[in-house]
Amino acid sequence: MTQPASTGLQIFRADYNHAGHASALVDLLDTYARDPAGGGHPLGDFAKTHLVQALAARPQAFSVLAFDGPQPVGLVNCIEGFSTFACRPLVNVHDVVVLASHRGQRVGEKMLSEVEAIARERGACKLTLEVLPGNAPAIRLYERIGFAGYQLDPALGNAQFLQKWLS
Template sequence: MAAAVSVRRADYANPHDAASLVMLLDAYASDPAGGGDGLSDFAKSHLVRELAARPQAYSVLAFDGDAPVGLVNCIEGFSTFACKPLVNVHDVAVLSSHRGRGIAEQMLALAEIIARERGAVKMTLEVLSGNAPAVKLYQRIGYAGYQLDPAMGTAQFMQKWLEAA
């Protein structure tokens, strides 16, 4: 029988957590849902240090025994309308070998606990419309399209690159 999956906040100073974070994010970036290209060498070598330098960032890791299998990266922002922090769930990744086992839900539950500890008024995330399993999960655990006035429609996530990634 496989070991139970455990979920905990990542310690950026812990070499095992740091390596796990980079490996999992690279696997996610290599997946079609993550764009299909792995992380650059620059990102691999600087990511954990840069996250650790930002007090508004935190990550959650999932392990099957000692093997890393899931990652959530969160970045605190600020809701001007509520005048309180918000947390953007920036990455949700579970290795393909472990999908469908509730790991993302467990990681998001811990990410929410941490967000509440920070006094966040809400959590946000973006998801590709073609990622039906993720959309279904997010809706089931309480996420919904963002709107202020239904007559104005729902928000769209947009981007503008300022430099090459």
């Protein structure tokens, strides 16, 4: 789909080969990275230059954009993984970005609805995501649309998200 020319909110799957979509993706992700919820630092030059090309090279990646008329206002980046227990794909919602000017207008909910539709087309068994405990508005959104803490046995508690950087 080409960049919408009409006014009003439009939600659609990004085309990594479309210059307007590519620019919107990088700009929105940079805005998110600069926010405390995204780490508080701008994207590096390498990421800005190579991100869209790297996503396009990975068939398991897809992104959803939100435009309000010609203005990009939201982004969700997703990476397909695999559930060994279900022996089916899963989709990890990796980044969710909504510009401050459009928060509280259900932009995130609408983008995640499109993500769910794409995940179902791919035969995915579930969506996963990580969220910081201090991001209460995001947690409310995710819970409202059906996300819940991950646990296999309540006696063992919810799963924790851990990381180890590789140099």
